């Protein structure tokens with residue numbers, strides 16, 4: 001079938017649906033919901049048999065839904081309506097939730113139901129539930145709905161006809177519905193409220209008597225204090241007391257500003273707050289805020305790095321590199337690089353780079369520092385001779401993060417993960433992290449060029465097919481983490497481990513003799529210097545729009561296939 005995906009943005013859910021539907025043999029094209037006339041033009045060009053809307057912020061015009069079946073993906077159970085479905089579900093403490101696919105009609109969110117898939121709720125940020133449970137359920141529901149549509153004999157039913165209907169129309173959740181009363185709300189309630197607003201719009205509150213939106217909250221198990229008071233800082237997070245405990249706040253957005261690590265957004269105020277370092281940086285303390293942690297089980301070491309949104313600043317890269325150097329001295333044979341729950345890595349920290357430019361500093365200098373710190377980290381990984389290194393990707397991974405993962409000997413990926421191993425979407429960025437060494441040796445030069453040029457997301461299955469990934473493991477994050485440990489232990493106990501390590505060192509020496517890593521780095525950085533300091537400001541403009549979330553004014557041509565010159569209905 002020809003299916004048009006009509007969406008507000010090419011977000012992870014839309015990427016996943018596009019990839020899955022293509023894998024089923026459907027012809028997919030994408031149009032951003034910019035204006036009714038643009039949508040009408042896209043429909044006229046592509047002549048879709050079906051329109052699927054995974055992520056919309058406005059209604060589909062009647063001129064479209066009255067002539068085409070348009071299936072809307074709603075992150076709510078049958079009967080649920082309104083723009084804050086997940087926010088209400090999290091804040092209301094729902095135990096079970098779901099995704100419903102219904103047909104667009106005149107009344108918003110009220111059309112007949114084509115499919116619905118449920119899931120168990122988890123204590124997590126809205127964005128985390130969206131990227132995991134919602135995306136998984138939405139993928140199943142859309143696949144079911146598309147099959148039902150293709151069968152031509154399915155009769156969709158109005159939500160009201162379903163028995164035991166729990167869902168109902170709920171309004172947009174406003175900040176008055178979210179606000180925290182620090183003198184009354186306990187830790188669980190504060191967490192629920194911040195989670196329900198994270199990653200967007202954040203919870204409106206104040207810190208140091210300045211208004212800001214709060215994000216990235218973590219419970220603290222030990223420290224207590226006067227409710228509402230900021231008691232301590234650790235790295236970039238701030239600790240604030242509740243009535244029955246305390247929570248760490250990792251990120252904030254100040255009025256007129258952008259989302260930043262809390263202690264950096266309030267840099268001056270935070271210096272007066274006492275530092276509460278962990279007794280041992282590596283020991284997994286729970287519950288608390290800890291962005292880098294290490295555990296060991298026999299010959300297997302596990303390095304965790306939980307960086308918000310997968311963005312890695314110069315300081316985080318440097319701290320992770322020092323942690324890695326320390327871990328490499330441990331008596332282990334296999335090292336798992338576990339990353340975070342939602343993201344493994346998304347490369348350099350674009351918000352901190354943007355913040356440098358907003359503070360009259362140099363975004364080019366900060367970009368340069370950050371890419372060099374990423375490269376130093378990648379180099380430390382590539383030059384690991386005593387252990388087999390494994391990137392265990394339980395969460396999505398993009399841009400430089402993908403090549404940092406490829407700097408490990410093996411890349412094991414959870415099957416629901418999406419990879420975006422390319423840089424050009426960020427204003428034609430050339431990219432570094434030794435990708436010119438790491439990628440062609442895995443997938444071949446031609447395939448590497450195609451991957452970089454086409455800028456399409458890769459499903460795990462596709463990544464495995466082309467050789468970018470080495471293994472695909474099923475299950476949720478908990479199952480994945482258990483399984484990678486088991487596999488790593490088997491690898492560490494394998495009789496050929498010593499040979500494997502020796503072969504790896506030989507290959508590295510041989511490669512170094514043919515062309516030193518320093519040469520790859522210098523070539524990549526020559527291009528990056530141009531991106532950062534050169535006459536073409538595309539990277540700075542693209543980063544600005546990305547960080548400030550400027551609405552798209554057109555659909556990128558590599559997504560809108562129907563706009564290709566000479567495109568014809570197959």
Ligand code: COA
Nearest residue numbers: 011012199309311346347348349350351398399400420426
């Ligand atoms: N730096 C700072 N923030 C980043 C980031 C980065 N490198 N990559 C992602 N984010 C943030 C987004 O701004 C968004 O923030 P929010 O919580 O305020 O909404 C959040 O992470 C999730 O990103 P989103 O784009 O919504 O996720 P996705 O899963 O739909 O898409 C990517 C994932 C990787 C395709 C997309 O985030 C991306 O293109 N990131 C930039 C990668 C990049 O160019 N890095 C620099 C070169 S190494």
